[in-house]
Amino acid sequence: MISFVWAEDKNHIIGVDGHLPWKLPNDMKRFKDVTTGHPIVMGRKTFESFPNGPLPNRLNIVISRNSNYQVPKSVVLITDKAELTEHVSADEEIMVIGGEGIFRLFQNDVDRLYLTKIDHEFVGDTKMVEIDYSKFDLVEKKEGIVDDKNIYPYTFETYQKI
Numbered sequence: 001m002i003s004f005v006w007a008e009d010k011n012h013i014i015g016v017d018g019h020l021p022w023k024l025p026n027d028m029k030r031f032k033d034v035t036t037g038h039p040i041v042m043g044r045k046t047f048e049s050f051p052n053g054p055l056p057n058r059l060n061i062v063i064s065r066n067s068n069y070q071v072p073k074s075v076v077l078i079t080d081k082a083e084l085t086e087h088v089s090a091d092e093e094i095m096v097i098g099g100e101g102i103f104r105l106f107q108n109d110v111d112r113l114y115l116t117k118i119d120h121e122f123v124g125d126t127k128m129v130e131i132d133y134s135k136f137d138l139v140e141k142k143e144g145i146v147d148d149k150n151i152y153p154y155t156f157e158t159y160q161k162i
């Protein structure tokens, strides 16, 4: 099963200058909770945006068109989504975590959406791909806690393909 995990602002912005446009530690925690124990699939640029290298306790799978792209030993490099089946088993929930090009690549395969909606407008250069929500049921919705470390209103939503 393929799942998407992402956070977007009011205008579907997801990134700026190679990083996230916001600081929202509670969303980082949700991301960790949702993805830990599952393979995560990401574009080369998203991988390079991690300040401390590969994310622990998850198989990190990076997609690049450059088959010579150097990744640490624990990380799997693929150059085509067809190679994914060599590294994951059919019953696993595969977490596609972006960016834009990688969401586009899996747009027709996705079964579940883990979305953080941030109720704020940010300056950005990367947008989420269009999702046809009429093909999904909202199965969970939770208001995020706003505090001095998480200053923007946000909602965690989970959708399942009908």
Ligand SMILES: NC(=O)c1ccc[n+]([C@@H]2O[C@H](COP(=O)([O-])OP(=O)(O)OC[C@H]3O[C@@H](n4cnc5c(N)ncnc54)[C@H](OP(=O)(O)O)[C@@H]3O)[C@@H](O)[C@H]2O)c1
Pocket (backbone or CB within 6 Å): 005, 006, 007, 008, 013, 014, 015, 016, 017, 018, 019, 020, 042, 043, 044, 045, 046, 047, 049, 063, 064, 065, 066, 069, 078, 079, 080, 081, 097, 098, 099, 100, 101, 102, 103, 105, 126
């Ligand atoms: N808000 C969120 O939830 C979220 C999630 C993820 C990322 N982001 C943000 O989004 C931005 C990065 O996203 P992005 O869209 O610019 O880059 P990206 O999708 O992370 O990476 C793009 C790279 O992936 C490789 N790639 C893309 N399509 C491919 C294909 N069909 N086959 C093989 N390789 C392919 C290419 O690597 P090569 O150039 O090496 O060939 C391409 O340059 C950052 O600002 C990041 O912080 C936000």
